[in-house]
Amino acid sequence: MRREMCFINMSKESQMRAAINQKLIEMGERERLKELLRAKLIECGWRDQLKALCKEVIKEKGIENVTVEDLVAGVTPKGRALVPDSVKKELLQRIRAFLAQHST
Amino acid sequence: MSPAGCSHVNGFKVDNWKQNLRVIYQCFVWSGSAETRKRKCVVEEGGFVPDALKITFKAKSCMCHMCGAHLNRLHSCLHCVFFGCFSKKHIHEHAKNKRHNLAIDLLYGGIYCFVCQDYIYDKDMEQIAKEEQRKAWKLQGIGEKYSMWEPTKRELELLRHNPKRRKITANCTIGLRGLINLGNTCFMNCIVQALTHTPLLRDFFLSDRHKCEMQSNSCLVCEMSQLFQEFYSGHRSPHIPFRLLHLVWTHARHLAGYEQQDAHEFLIAALDVLHRHCKDDNGKKANNPNHCNCIIDQIFTGGLQSDVTCQVCHGVSTTIDPFWDISLDLPGSSTPFWPLSPGSDGSVVNGDSHPSGATTLTDCLRRFTRPEHLGSSAKIKCSGCHSYQESTKQLTMKRLPIVACFHLKRFEHSAKLRRKITTYVSFPLELDMTPFMASSKESRMNGQYQQPVDSLNNDNKYSLFAVVNHQGTLESGHYTTFIRQHKDQWFKCDDAIITKASIKDVLDSEGYLLFYHKQFLEYE
Numbered sequence: 037m038r039r040e041m042c043f044i045n046m047s048k049e050s051q052m053r054a055a056i057n058q059k060l061i062e063m064g065e066r067e068r069l070k071e072l073l074r075a076k077l078i079e080c081g082w083r084d085q086l087k088a089l090c091k092e093v094i095k096e097k098g099i100e101n102v103t104v105e106d107l108v109a110g111v112t113p114k115g116r117a118l119v120p121d122s123v124k125k126e127l128l129q130r131i132r133a134f135l136a137q138h139s140t
Numbered sequence: 141m142s143p144a145g146c147s148h149v150n151g152f153k154v155d156n157w158k159q160n161l162r163v164i165y166q167c168f169v170w171s172g173s174a175e176t177r178k179r180k181c182v183v184e185e186g187g188f189v190p191d192a193l194k195i196t197f198k199a200k201s202c203m204c205h206m207c208g209a210h211l212n213r214l215h216s217c218l219h220c221v222f223f224g225c226f227s228k229k230h231i232h233e234h235a236k237n238k239r240h241n242l243a244i245d246l247l248y249g250g251i252y253c254f255v256c257q258d259y260i261y262d263k264d265m266e267q268i269a270k271e272e273q274r275k276a277w278k279l280q281g282i283g284e285k286y287s288m289w290e291p292t293k294r295e296l297e298l299l300r301h302n303p304k305r306r307k308i309t310a311n312c313t314i315g316l317r318g319l320i321n322l323g324n325t326c327f328m329n330c331i332v333q334a335l336t337h338t339p340l341l342r343d344f345f346l347s348d349r350h351k352c353e354m355q356s357n358s359c360l361v362c363e364m365s366q367l368f369q370e371f372y373s374g375h376r377s378p379h380i381p382f383r384l385l386h387l388v389w390t391h392a393r394h395l396a397g398y399e400q401q402d403a404h405e406f407l408i409a410a411l412d413v414l415h416r417h418c419k420d421d422n423g424k425k426a427n428n429p430n431h432c433n434c435i436i437d438q439i440f441t442g443g444l445q446s447d448v449t450c451q452v453c454h455g456v457s458t459t460i461d462p463f464w465d466i467s468l469d470l471p472g473s474s475t476p477f478w479p480l481s482p483g484s485d486g487s488v489v490n491g492d493s494h495p496s497g498a499t500t501l502t503d504c505l506r507r508f509t510r511p512e513h514l515g516s517s518a519k520i521k522c523s524g525c526h527s528y529q530e531s532t533k534q535l536t537m538k539r540l541p542i543v544a545c546f547h548l549k550r551f552e553h554s555a556k557l558r559r560k561i562t563t564y565v566s567f568p569l570e571l572d573m574t575p576f577m578a579s580s581k582e583s584r585m586n587g588q589y590q591q592p593v594d595s596l597n598n599d600n601k602y603s604l605f606a607v608v609n610h611q612g613t614l615e616s617g618h619y620t621t622f623i624r625q626h627k628d629q630w631f632k633c634d635d636a637i638i639t640k641a642s643i644k645d646v647l648d649s650e651g652y653l654l655f656y657h658k659q660f661l662e663y664e
Contacts, residue, residue: 053210053211054203054210057210057211058210061171061202064171064280067170067171067276067277067280068280070247079660079661103257103258104252104258104259105257122598
């Protein structure tokens with residue numbers, strides 16, 4: 037499939053997403069946000085919780101057989117749910133502020 | 141992946157593979173320079189690009205070549221120019237059709253092997269990834285990446301030789317230990333309990349960060365190190381702090397003897413000695429007396445701004461002084477708490493009088509940071525108009541410490557009487573210091589006590605973690621401490637006896653020293 041086709045099929049929302057994503061990467065803000073998120077998730081204990089979840093999955097499957105995909109499938113739903121609202125809010129606010137500052 | 145590692149990676153490790161991998165990291169994963177970032181995201185109508193090296197010259201956008209997605213765990217083939225998303229298995233399809241076994245995750249830089257069906261951990265590749273990330277972050281001014289602790293060779297050896305592990309669970313009582321009273325030494329015990337449960341101080345000592353260079357073995361910091369070991373050893377019998385007491389007597393002579401002492405005085409003396417001994421050990425670097433980087437200063441020191449305003453020319457002279465604690469006046473019989481300043485009626489404080497009538501910690505802090513008229517008997521030479529004039533003085537927080545100690549002045553010593561003020565002062569579990577900051581002064585000068593506008597700003601928020609209480613009279617009494625363990629469990633430490641306490645017990649207690657810990661720490 038050619039790439040131009042993809043754009044035609046993209047909904048308005050995903051176009052917006054793509055544009056925002058592009059801006060974030062271009063300005064290097066995405067890396068900063070990633071690091072902020074990483075720091076916040078460590079701070080609130082999310083990382084430790086996820087580690088524990090992973091250990092459970094590994095125990096269940098056996099260390100010899102487990103794959104990354106098993107881990108991803110096993111922890112993703114819970115992992116998403118465990119992200120505190122305050123962290124999401126902060127990230128959202130940062131992105132909003134960034135876009136407001138750079139919307140020209 | 142098999143424990144032996146991935147054998148398929150060798151197919152990639154040919155010719156100039158290291159340089160190629162670096163280029164991929166630079167251009168598509170961590171894109172340090174503005175130019176490479178642009179390349180990473182700009183959609184370019186590209187022709188056919190034969191090999192991985194050319195991607196720098198004719199870059200394609202980072203999106204799935206099958207579905208156009210930007211996210212969905214985008215991976216790049218390591219053998220040709222192809223981006224595909226992992227979530228919809230487009231990169232898998234590519235790998236299968238072209239037999240290109242390796243792909244790199246564009247968000248985190250991990251390398252996936254489609255034969256092993258797992259991410260692989262190749263030492264050389266990881267080293268390159270690490271170096272490139274560090275470079276990219278430096279370029280963008282993000283700073284050093286937080287990385288997990290990795291044991292050194294020596295530490296690995298130690299871990300092997302000491303196979304016994306202690307697990308911290310939600311209900312475990314590690315860290316709780318009673319202290320024997322050595323004869324009116326509860327003033328010391330109560331402070332030791334507060335210090336050993338100060339999260340950052342605990343982290344410092346348990347990670348063995350004190351490197352002592354003192355010649356004699358009279359270093360109080362070393363003794364604290366030892367004390368933390370005792371507290372977190374898991375032993376249940378009370379600890380006998382005789383060595384600590386001896387060192388305190390040696391270094392703070394005014395506290396020596398078997399008399400009852402003031403816990404606040406002990407706290408300040410202890411911090412002072414610890415600070416001095418840290419200085420000794422962190423060496424000659426600390427030659428600036430105003431800026432010490434010792435752990436005590438890092439945790440306990442804040443900056444207090446004092447603004448003296450001349451009533452004639454309104455010139456302001458500002459000084460900033462370091463502080464370890466904040467001593468707060470309480471409403472007593474001889475010192476009416478309100479009105480705030482001469483002239484105001486003081487009946488209503490900005491409309492939020494407390495229904496219960498109880499004084500709050502916030503009240504005390506507001507009083508502490510109010511403009512105070514220095515009066516006609518205390519004229520100060522104004523640096524603006526060079527004459528002796530009446531002035532007002534106002535204290536605000538210039539820099540907040542990580543641990544804020546509030547000292548409620550319950551012991552009243554005036555010419556006429558000496559007594560203990562037992563007034564109930566309510567204090568919160570969570571405290572926002574924003575209103576008392578120098579930066580918030582403007583709004584307060586207009587007589588407005590404002591709620592912080594930005595409720596998401598957590599920079600100045602604190603949590604209570606220890607409360608020292610005094611029972612008895614001015615002449616004789618007893619100190620106990622409530623300390624917080626884990627996130628919200630409270631314990632009462634009464635010398636050798638430790639009992640579980642409820643949050644209500646803590647908040648209903650009288651309160652003499654209140655210890656708050658910053659909720660969010662800045663990363664340096």
